[in-house]
Amino acid sequence: MPEQFLTLRQLEKRFGEATAVDRIDLTVDKGEFVAIMGPSGCGKTTTLRMIAGLETPTSGEVRLRGRLINEVKPWLRDTPMVWQSLALFPFMSVLKNVEFGLKMRGVSAAERRRRAMQWLERMDIAALANRDVSRLSGGQRQRVALARALVTEPEILLLDEPLSALDAHLVVRMQAELIRLHRELGITFFYVTHSQSEAFAMASRVVIMNQGRIEQTGPARQVYRTPATRFVAEFVGTNNILRGSVVSVESGCARVSTPLGLLTAVALNVHPGEAVDYVVGADTVSLAGAGASAENSVRCIMVSEQFFGSVVTVYAEAEGIELRMQKRQHELSAAALEPGRPLELCWSAQSAFLLRTKS
C-alpha cells in the first residue's frame, strides 16, 4: 500500500460569491503522475495554488505526508511549481535562475553552483548556464523552469499547464521528457491541464473537474472508456450522447428508447422506466457492411468529414441529431463517403453504455 502522500479533504475555495473549488476530496500517492483536467474556470488551477500555498482554502484540508498545511506559507512548503508563463527571473542568468531555490535555503555558493550545474547537465542545457533567460528558445526556457523547480529535490512537482505556450512538435518532445523525468525521479507529479492529449499521454491517473467539483478520477483508459457523467462523456474523447429511457433490461443488456429508435447497451444498475443518457464512442461506431455488428444500426445522411492526422471524423445526421464516427483513414478509404449520401452506422451493444440522467 503506497503512502498517502497528498490528501485534499472537503477542500473549498470561494472568491466572494463565486465558488472556485467546491469541497473536493482527492488522495494522491507518492510517485503518482496525476493530471487534473477540465475546462477553464473549473477550479483546477485554484486547487494547484492551494497545494502550493498561494491561495488559502476557505474550508477543508490540504495534507502533505499527513501534516495539515492549510496555513503554511508558500516559502515554507517544498512544493515547487512550473508556471504556465514559466515565470523565469528575467534579470538573472540561466544558472542564477536554477540556483535560486538553493540560495533561498541557505546553501553555500559553491554547493549550489555544483548542484545547479548538475541539473543543467541533466536537462541538457549546461552550455547555456551564463545565458540571459530572455535569449532562450521556448524549449530551452521550459528546461530551465524544470531544472529550477527540481534542483531542491522536492517530493512533489506542481505543473500548471507548462506546455501550453509551446509549438505542437515541442509539446510532444517535452511530454516524453516529463515522462522520463517522472520515471527517473519517482516523485509525485501534479499536472494541471485543459488538454486531453497531454493528460492522457502522461498521467497514470486523470482527475476530471468541472465547476469546482471532481467529476471522475481514474486511470486514463477508464476515464476515456467509461465516463462516469455526461460532462465527462462530452469533455473526454468524442462520444455520441442520446437522451433516452430504459424500456427493458435482459441479461445485462438494456433496450433504450431514443430519438433514433430502440438501441441496446450494456446495462449496469438501471431499471426499466429510468431516464438515461445513451453513450457510444465515435471510435466504436462503424459503417454497416461485412463484419460489422448489426446490434444497433441507424440510417443517416453524411454531412462532412474532418481530418486530424491519420484519424478522420465523419459527421452524419439522423432525425436532426448529429452522429460522429471516428476511424483511421485507411479503414475508410475504400468506402465511398460523400456529403449528402445516405449511410448506415452501426455498433455493438457492448460498446454502448448508459448514464443515469441527474434529476
Next chain:
Amino acid sequence: MSLRRIGTVLLWCYVVTVFAFIMAPIATSFIVSFNFDRFPTLPLGAFSLRWYQDIAQDPMLPPAFRNTIIVGFTVSVIATTLGFAAAYTDYRYRFAGKQVYLALALLPPTIPVVILGLAMLIFLTKIGLFGTLKAIIISHIVVCLPFAMALIRLRLSQMDQSLEAAAWNLGATEWRAMRDVILPFTLPAILAALFITMAVSFDEYAIAWFVSGFQETLPVRILAMFQGQVSPRINAIGSIVFTITMTLVILAQAILLLRRPARAPD
C-alpha cells in the same frame, strides 16, 4: 519626387522648426553667458567667463545652491521610496477604494502650483515649519512622489504576474522576494525615478518661493536676482541649472533604455 518623399521632407522641416523654437532661447542664453558685453548685441563681444566668475563671488548664491542640492537629494530619496511603496501597494493588493487611492496618489501635479504653494504655506506655517528646508522638502515630496510612483508602477506592470509568487514558491520569504526579485526587476525604474524627482525638485520654483522664507533655493534666488536687475549673470546661472537638470533627465532616460532586456538575435 514622390508625394511620400515630399511628405517626409515637410515632416522633417516641421520637426526641426519645433526644436529650433524650443532650443533657440536656451541656446541664446548659453552663448550670451560667455559674452563679455553687459548688453548682448550682434556681433557678439569677446569670449569671457566674467559672468561665471561674478556668480561664483555672489555671497547669496552658494547657500541657495547648497539648499537646492540638499533638498534635491533628500526629496529624490524619500519621494522614490514612497513612490515605490505606493506603486507596490497598487501592484500587489486589491482593496476597497483602490481607485480613489490611485487618484489621490497621482493628483498633485494636476493642482495649480499657486494653489498648492499657498496651501502648503498655510499648512506649514500652522505646524511651525515655514521658512525651513524641511518645509521645502515636504512640499517637493508631495509634488515629486507621483512621478516616482508612475515610473515604478509602469515597470511593475511589465512584470510577469507570477514572478513574485514564483520566488515564494522557491522558498523566498516576502522580504527575500522583495529584495531578490521585485527590487532587481524595478531597479531601472527606481534609478530613473531618483533622477527625475531630483530634476523636478531642482527646477521647482513656485512652491519653494511660497514656503522657503529666507532658506532660498537656487530657482528662488535666480528670480530674486532677476527682479532687481537684468544681468547677464542670469544667463550663466541658467546655463548651469539647465545643464544639471538635463543631465539628470538624460541619465534617467538612458537607464530606462539601456536596462531594457536585449532581444535574442536568433
